[in-house]
Amino acid sequence: MSSYFFEKGLHGVNAHVDPVEVFEGLRWEMAGKKTENCPYSVWQVLNHMIFWQDYYLTLLKGRVPNPPEHDEETWPDETAPSNETEWNNTFLQFSNGLKEAENEAKKDLKELRDARLGRTRGDILTTLMAHNSYHTGQIALIRRIIGAWPPPSW
Template structure:
């Protein structure tokens, strides 16, 4: 792949992961949620906004860890990917979750930008996955659950 094409692809994948083109960003989806509603499970939905946020964090970290290291340890589905309901979450827990999502995205962006990595070659420790596929998986997975956060906010009456 020519260097200009690679740079354009990396820019597109980065923008896709950051979101905001066809939907709100995670930051926008989380903005203004009252602390006492973070753990409320809306009627007819299985998860609270906190559980969705934590699921995004856990799943994205899992994808990034898998993409970076052959020493990756497989998580157990679904138990390791979904937090249990809770009655409260502290401001510190909330902020830490968001910060880890951002840090893991930066780790993945560094992987994308590593010129020594072939973006399309299968990862030696995987079953055919490559860095481009994992980038699209992060973007797809996060956008799906960001939409669920918006639905939860609508049902709780705390969306625009």
């Protein structure tokens, strides 16, 4: 697969809404809203996405981070940001990580980066894309349920 595939796939082209766009226009107060139908808030999903995005970026840089023992460790206890600045900074961390993944997609995708598991850079990027894709859909659904969908530019 080409770097073009990964660069476009990281943004959901031809598959789903862009993982950056899914947050567009969402006020920080709404990011922490939960309903009985949703086990997580958008805030919690965003932080979970950041955890795994950072994990895969570490692998792409040739380091092997310690995986969490339980998936619960990758979800924050806090359901909401404490203020707008925290929301904006956290979103910026996510979008910067996505840009970093785009840059990683421009490198040799067949190179082994996780020798312990025998995964190539392309394998790692595919996992990152799939994880972000899954949770992007989850965020779109949560936003629908809490009445904060669609994004303003739609």
